[in-house]
Amino acid sequence: MRETDLNHIRTQIDRLDEQLLNLLVERLALARKAQACKQLAGLPPHSPERESEILQQLLRLARSSGIDGELIEAIYQPILTAGRSAGQNERSTP
Numbered sequence: 071m072r073e074t075d076l077n078h079i080r081t082q083i084d085r086l087d088e089q090l091l092n093l094l095v096e097r098l099a100l101a102r103k104a105q106a107c108k109q110l111a112g113l114p115p116h117s118p119e120r121e122s123e124i125l126q127q128l129l130r131l132a133r134s135s136g137i138d139g140e141l142i143e144a145i146y147q148p149i150l151t152a153g154r155s156a157g158q159n160e161r162s163t164p
């Protein structure tokens with residue numbers, strides 16, 4: 071393999087990592103909104119049934135894409151944990 075091939079692959083990986091990061095930022099913003107809705111409704115931040123639905127759906131998608139389900143679960147657990155505490159450390163006044 072030529073060095074330029076490796077550089078090209080790494081450039082593409084960097085681009086994808088940036089997209090993943092932007093999607094994570096977007097996801098956290100939505101989780102923050104969901105947390106605000108639940109707080110207004112007097113619901114707890116942790117919704118185990120919803121998390122289970124999300125993981126089941128992702129595991130179905132992983133299976134059909136040939137990706138290891140355990141890997142997807144290991145990636146998603148901390149994302150869901152971050153979703154539970156989204157917005158918790160923000161000041162209540164702007």
Ligand SMILES: O=C(O)C(=O)C[C@]1(C(=O)O)C=C[C@@H](O)C=C1
Nearest residue numbers: 101104105115116117120153154
């Ligand atoms: O859907 C919700 O109720 C959310 O608070 C969002 C979210 C998530 O990150 O997807 C976060 C925490 C909950 O335990 C379940 C899901």
